[in-house]
Amino acid sequence: MTAQMNFPSLMTRTGAASALTIAVMGASMLVPGAANEAQAAPAHSTKALKVAASKKGSPYGYGAAGPNRFDCSGLTLYSFKKAGKRLPRTAQSQYNKTRRVSSSSRVRGDLVFFHSGRNVYHVGIYAGSGKIWHSPKRGSVVRLEKIWSKSVWYGRVR
Known part of the structure; x- marks a missing residue:
């Protein structure tokens, strides 16, 4: 030929x-x-990302899951609930419930899990460009912030 x-x-x-x-x-x-080419985010993930962004400035509250105060996993739980998906309450449990995705396959709306060894200690929602929406700690507010660690895993809500 x-x-x-x-x-x-x-x-x-x-x-x-x-x-x-x-x-x-x-x-x-x-x-x-x-x-x-990058895969498009599932519709529920896109909606959850918008919900999290709409909570910008809401104060951190330990154990709070909205609608006015949030801890990290409370924000993700609340955002995905508004998008029609159920998540467990803690960051570790949310990690256990999601489908793993690689850093190169992450899309907006995926969950970003911060870990130390095998233990997940924080979660946020990937916003693109290396940033997440999250509720970081006591005395802070829901905000968009650059991912500050390489010790992260990504999960997609099914």
Whole structure:
């Protein structure tokens, strides 16, 4: 076979569906990364992200899960509940309930779990560009902040 394909004869030999498959596969080989484009966030994750952002400035409250005060897992629980998804109460339990995703596969609306060894101690919602919405600690408020640690895992709410 020559380097240049004769499209009409290819269609005759393989059929239109096969020719289209070959054309798409060939294009993805010519354009590096085309086959690995970022996956779109699930609709519930996008909605949860918007809910968390709408709580900007709400004060931290230990054990609080909204609607006016939040701790870290309370914010994620509240945000996903408003988006129609149920999460457990603690950051560790939320991690155990999500589907793991790699850093390179993360999308806006995924959960970001901060850990020390095997123990999860904090959670936020990925906002893109290396930032999360979270309720960090006593004396602070819900805010958008850059991810400050490399000790993070990502999880997608199903």
